[in-house]
Amino acid sequence: MxxxxxxxxxxxxxxxxxxxxxxxxxxxxxxxxxxxxxxxxxxxxxxxxxxxxxxxxxxxxxxERMTRSILLEADDAYTAHTTVTRLKAEFAQLQAVVAGSSRFAELIDLHHQITGNLLFLRFEFTTGDASGHNMATLASDHLMDHILETMPGVRYGSISGNYCTDKKATAVNGILGRxxxxxxxxxxxxxxxxxxxxxxxxxxxxxxxxxxxxxxxxxxxxxxxxxxxxxxxxxxxxxxxxxxxxxxxxxxxxxxxxxxxxxxxxxxxxxxxxxxxxxxxxxxxxxxxxxxxxxxxxxxxxxxxxxxxxxxxxxxxxxxxxxxxxxxxxxxxxxxxxxxxxxxxxxxxxxx
Structure with a gap:
């Protein structure tokens, strides 16, 4: 091996x-x-x-931007919605979490989709001279931990929710960029x-x-x-x-x-x-x-x-x-x- x-x-x-x-x-x-x-x-x-x-x-x-989307399970759609509202209001804090995970990764934007009680968060980063796959995933891991610790009513779903979108033909990348x-x-x-x-x-x-x-x-x-x-x-x-x-x-x-x-x-x-x-x-x-x-x-x-x-x-x-x-x-x-x-x-x- x-x-x-x-x-x-x-x-x-x-x-x-x-x-x-x-x-x-x-x-x-x-x-x-x-x-x-x-x-x-x-x-x-x-x-x-x-x-x-x-x-x-x-x-x-x-x-330029690299993306990773995480998947969270919320109690209900209203909880998912309020979570997004809070995260956007505390965006500077999210950026600080990312800065603590890497010397080069910087969080520059956040997009979301809510389907039922499922919350898809699409984080977007700059990653220096790296293509940024691992850097974005590591930063998203830290963001996931922060969200689960500070946002009530949401639980872990997946580190990748396919709203990134990595190595798949989708419309979202052409619209938002990856x-x-x-x-x-x-x-x-x-x-x-x-x-x-x-x-x-x-x-x-x-x-x-x-x-x-x-x-x-x-x-x-x-x-x-x-x-x-x-x-x-x-x-x-x-x-x-x-x-x-x-x-x-x-x-x-x-x-x-x-x-x-x-x-x-x-x-x-x-x-x-x-x-x-x-x-x-x-x-x-x-x-x-x-x-x-x-x-x-x-x-x-x-x-x-x-x-x-x-x-x-x-x-x-x-x-x-x-x-x-x-x-x-x-x-x-x-x-x-x-x-x-x-x-x-x-x-x-x-x-x-």
């Missing part, structure tokens, strides 16, 4: 990506660990496009769209409406309208030591495109990027090397390295999303790419 080994996943560096915005102003290569080998040239094509535009990918970090919320934008000149992406702005906009918006609506998608965010996120997460299961909520994002007189405005909004540069999974040597090369081991204010990493992840997603959407405007291009980069070959180079 104590033996440690590593599963080998093929990894390549792709880039450079040109990124500007409120967190990053840099040109960087990014590591992608994946068995889906067409992802490397696809993201690479999107990355090249970013170097041919005036500002590259403009990435704006909108918000992790880093990053919006990426790219304005591509008409000639670059036509000569490098082999399509037009009108075609990409039309496909985005029909595929990502209407198609996802028909499929019953939850707070999501994109082609394949999960592909880039999984590859980026595995290469940087993240909890890969967080691509479930991480891939709930929205692609938006506009035809601006033949120029293509292309945007990806990712409200649930859960990444960190310290904590579990970051001790592996290859992860440390990758984070260092990404510039995420620098001396910055607390949280600065994690913010940079989230922006790099979001920009990577845009590159892959743009490339795939452009490809799908052309009949047969997607399959040709997969055939070229995925089908195994024999020793004499003939495809089997």
């Amino acid at each position: 104590n033996d440690m080994s590593y599963a080998a996943v093929p990894m390549q560096w792709v880039g450079p990506l040109r990124i500007t915005g409120n967190i990053v102003d840099d040109s960087v290569d990014v590591p992608l660990a994946t068995y889906e080998t067409p992802l490397w040239p696809s993201v690479g094509r999107g990355a090249r496009i970013t170097t041919l535009t005036e500002k590259g990918v403009v990435a704006t970090l909108i918000d 992790g880093k919320n990053v919006v990426t934008e790219l304005l591509i000149p008409r000639d670059v769209v036509e000569n490098r992406l082999h399509t037009t702005a009108r075609q990409v906009v039309e496909l985005n409406i029909r595929k990502n918006l209407i198609g996802t609506l028909l499929a019953g998608g939850i707070r999501s309208a994109n082609a394949h965010y999960a592909n880039m996120l999984l590859a980026f997460y595995l290469a940087t030591g993240q909890d890969a299961a967080n691509i479930v909520e991480g891939s709930q994002g929205i692609t938006h495109a506009e035809d601006r007189g033949g120029d293509l405005y292309f945007s990806c909004t990712l409200p649930n990027l859960i990444v960190g540069t310290v904590g579990n999974g970051k001790h592996a040597s290859f992860v440390d090397e990758n984070l260092t090369r990404l510039g995420c081991r620098a001396e910055r204010e607390p949280g600065g390295n994690a913010r940079r990493l989230a922006v790099l992840a979001a920009a990577t997603v845009l590159c892959g999303e743009l490339s795939l959407m452009a490809a799908q405007t052309n009949r047969g291009e997607l399959m040709r790419a997969h055939t070229q980069f995925e089908r195994p070959t024999s020793s004499n180079g003939i495809q089997r």
Whole structure:
């Protein structure tokens, strides 16, 4: 049980990506660990496009928070309601409880739902450079103890009530946020769209409406309208030591495109990027090397390295999303790419 080994996943560096915005102003290569080998040239094509535009990918970090919801059983709904009223009135005291549990965790908000006599409390924290899973759970443990000691008529239900929501596709994360919320934008000149992406702005906009918006609506998608965010996120997460299961909520994002007189405005909004540069999974040597090369081991204010990493992840997603959407405007291009980069070959180079 104590033996440690590593599963080998093929990894390549792709880039450079040109990124500007409120967190990053840099040109960087990014590591992608994946068995889906067409992802490397696809993201690479999107990355090249970013170097041919005036500002590259403009990435704006909108918000950041990690959440944990606890479940309490109250005597009745009225008791649950009065408990919430008291907790909100004593919010500063709750913040002091959290401060005593961690050097970096800070309680920034509280949301609730009452169902019958069940009280769901959703605590929201900032967690420095950590993704914050364990930090938020530890803080919630302390908050739970404080509530049970000071609030009559409520009892322990669970340390996690699924109103967080961790690694599940839900609406609440898109509405309230979980992790880093990053919006990426790219304005591509008409000639670059036509000569490098082999399509037009009108075609990409039309496909985005029909595929990502209407198609996802028909499929019953939850707070999501994109082609394949999960592909880039999984590859980026595995290469940087993240909890890969967080691509479930991480891939709930929205692609938006506009035809601006033949120029293509292309945007990806990712409200649930859960990444960190310290904590579990970051001790592996290859992860440390990758984070260092990404510039995420620098001396910055607390949280600065994690913010940079989230922006790099979001920009990577845009590159892959743009490339795939452009490809799908052309009949047969997607399959040709997969055939070229995925089908195994024999020793004499003939495809089997």
